[in-house]
Amino acid sequence: MSDGTPNWFDADIDHVIVSEEQIRSKIEELAKQVSADYGHVEEVLLVGVLKGAVMFMADFARALGRYGPPAEMEFMAVSSYGQGTTSSGVVRILKDLDRDIANRHVVVIEDIVDSGLTLSWLMKYLESRDPASLEVVALLRKPDAVKVHVPVKYVGFDIPNEFVVGYGLDYAERYREMPYVGVLKPEVYSR
Numbered sequence: 370m371s372d373g374t375p376n377w378f379d380a381d382i383d384h385v386i387v388s389e390e391q392i393r394s395k396i397e398e399l400a401k402q403v404s405a406d407y408g409h410v411e412e413v414l415l416v417g418v419l420k421g422a423v424m425f426m427a428d429f430a431r432a433l434g435r436y437g438p439p440a441e442m443e444f445m446a447v448s449s450y451g452q453g454t455t456s457s458g459v460v461r462i463l464k465d466l467d468r469d470i471a472n473r474h475v476v477v478i479e480d481i482v483d484s485g486l487t488l489s490w491l492m493k494y495l496e497s498r499d500p501a502s503l504e505v506v507a508l509l510r511k512p513d514a515v516k517v518h519v520p521v522k523y524v525g526f527d528i529p530n531e532f533v534v535g536y537g538l539d540y541a542e543r544y545r546e547m548p549y550v551g552v553l554k555p556e557v558y559s560r
């Protein structure tokens with residue numbers, strides 16, 4: 370979708386893990402699956418986990434909009450006390466839900482399940498608020514990095530255990546706006 374003008378970020382990427390086109394078609398596929406599985410409900414409540422899920426939430430919601438059911442959106446922001454590029458499992462709520470989720474069909478929208486620690490904590494937290502149902506859609510998952518297993522019903526791509534950026538995922542708050550997911554060149558870390 371680029372007009373040929375080089376992006377500032379392309380030069381920093383060592384290799385692409387998931388392309389823009391792969392993301393687009395996978396989101397369509399995931400939205401169709403969710404639509405089919407939730408055909409019997411009046412509406413779903415999408416809960417996006419900021420900041421990483423911002424791109425995925427926006428594109429997934431639009432895709433689901435083509436098929437239904439109607440979706441409402443909520444956002445949470447959590448922060449895992451990590452060291453650099455790994456997370457620790459201690460989670461702090463930076464932004465809580467604005468509304469009650471009791472008796473709602475909640476679908477958590479996550480950009481990535483890495484160690485699983487963030488999602489494991491989040492699922493317990495949401496479960497304690499008595500939703501009618503609770504499932505997860507994760508665009509990316511790193512099976513080799515898992516520390517705690519969390520059942521994720523809808524997964525876009527299983528990816529290698531490398532530090533990835535783009536499509537919401539950052540390194541030092543940058544690269545989130547990239548339309549694809551990739552691995553940074555080693556020299557970026559020594560700048």
Ligand code: PRP
Nearest residue numbers: 419420421449456482483484485486487
């Ligand atoms: C990232 C990502 C997930 C979590 C996954 O968020 O968006 O929420 O880490 O890692 P885990 O499975 O090892 O727990 P991060 O804490 O970096 O915050 P951000 O989304 O604001 O960048």
